Amino acid sequence: MKTLFWRILVILFIVLGGIGAILPGMPTTVFLILAAWAASKGWPQVDEWLLNHPKYGESLRNWRKNGSVTRKVKWIACLMMLGSGILMIFTSAPIWVKIFTDTTMLIVAIWLCLRPEPKDIKDNMIKQEKFDIKDVDVLVDIAKQTLVLPKLKLKFKISTALNGAGEQENSGKTPRGWHTIEQKIGKNTPQNTVFVGRQPTGEIYSSVYADQYPERDWILTRILWLKGLELGKNLGEGVDTYQRYIYIHGTPDINPMGIPLSHGCIRMHNADLIHLFNAIEEGALVYIAEDCEKMSEI
Numbered sequence: 001m002k003t004l005f006w007r008i009l010v011i012l013f014i015v016l017g018g019i020g021a022i023l024p025g026m027p028t029t030v031f032l033i034l035a036a037w038a039a040s041k042g043w044p045q046v047d048e049w050l051l052n053h054p055k056y057g058e059s060l061r062n063w064r065k066n067g068s069v070t071r072k073v074k075w076i077a078c079l080m081m082l083g084s085g086i087l088m089i090f091t092s093a094p095i096w097v098k099i100f101t102d103t104t105m106l107i108v109a110i111w112l113c114l115r116p117e118p119k120d121i122k123d124n125m126i127k128q129e130k131f132d133i134k135d136v137d138v139l140v141d142i143a144k145q146t147l148v149l150p151k152l153k154l155k156f157k158i159s160t161a162l163n164g165a166g167e168q169e170n171s172g173k174t175p176r177g178w179h180t181i182e183q184k185i186g187k188n189t190p191q192n193t194v195f196v197g198r199q200p201t202g203e204i205y206s207s208v209y210a211d212q213y214p215e216r217d218w219i220l221t222r223i224l225w226l227k228g229l230e231l232g233k234n235l236g237e238g239v240d241t242y243q244r245y246i247y248i249h250g251t252p253d254i255n256p257m258g259i260p261l262s263h264g265c266i267r268m269h270n271a272d273l274i275h276l277f278n279a280i281e282e283g284a285l286v287y288i289a290e291d292c293e294k295m296s297e298i
Contacts, residue, residue: 006042006043009034010039013034017029017032017035030077033060036051036063045196062118066118069115071117074115082109084101085102085105085106088101131229136285137151138287141291141292142291143290143291145257145259147276156275156276157258157272158266159261159268161262162262163264168239169239174262174288175226175244177228177287178285179227179234179287181224181225181227181282182226184222184281184282186221190204192220193205194220195219196219205252217263219247220251222249222274222277223247226246226248228240249265249273
């Protein structure tokens with residue numbers, strides 16, 4: 001029943017957002033933000049679809065991350081509400097309806113304008129020259145298929161992309177260079193928890209699921225969402241690690257480590273991933289090297 005409740009809300013907000021795309025005065029993005037919020041509670045597949053939407057996805061991701069709204073969205077929403085408010089004055093609606101409607105839109109417009117705007121990528125970027133390999137928290141070696149925590153002297157076997165190393169969007173490759181752990185997802189969830197759209201489905205992976213969905217790329221147990229720190233290399237349009245949804249995540253323990261087999265992410269066995277998850281914090285500095293023996297690439 002709880003899932004049904006959230007899904008009804010999702011449908012309602014998406015319908016209202018669709019109406020807003022046609023009728024003036026209805027703020028589409030606001031309703032889609034509400035739809036994404038409801039979907040994150042009980043419909044992970046729709047949540048992922050909304051966050052990846054070619055037109056509205058960026059605004060929804062900005063809101064999800066830090067409550068920010070782009071200036072363009074603010075202008076469009078405010079102009080639509082202004083136009084509707086002026087039209088309302090000349091309608092035959094009762095005076096109290098006019099006052100209530102226009103006042104409500106004014107309050108929404110003020111609230112929207114006061115929302116923070118997402119910072120420019122250049123403002124968010126830490127300059128590469130500030131990085132030093134001595135400061136790295138997580139060191140990934142694609143050639144050796146290992147993940148090392150130098151400060152803690154821990155080492156794990158991993159599996160990176162079958163397609164090799166690369167940053168291009170839709171390449172299916174593992175990005176290189178300086179990154180940070182932007183988001184840790186799944187704390188305290190049971191081992192082998194199944195994630196879809198970064199949300200736990202409530203399912204626990206087993207051989208039954210493996211037989212039922214043999215081609216599925218399973219994301220299990222925990223997610224460490226990576227963000228690139230090098231503008232033009234792994235940060236920015238066409239090469240953005242974060243927007244490519246590159247994670248360090250769990251995979252079925254029957255999958256081999258030490259062999260590149262993923263679709264771009266960094267796979268780990270689940271017990272190792274829990275150990276890693278508990279050992280580092282959000283903001284940890286990550287370096288992904290194509291070959292650590294070639295230190296000239298740093």
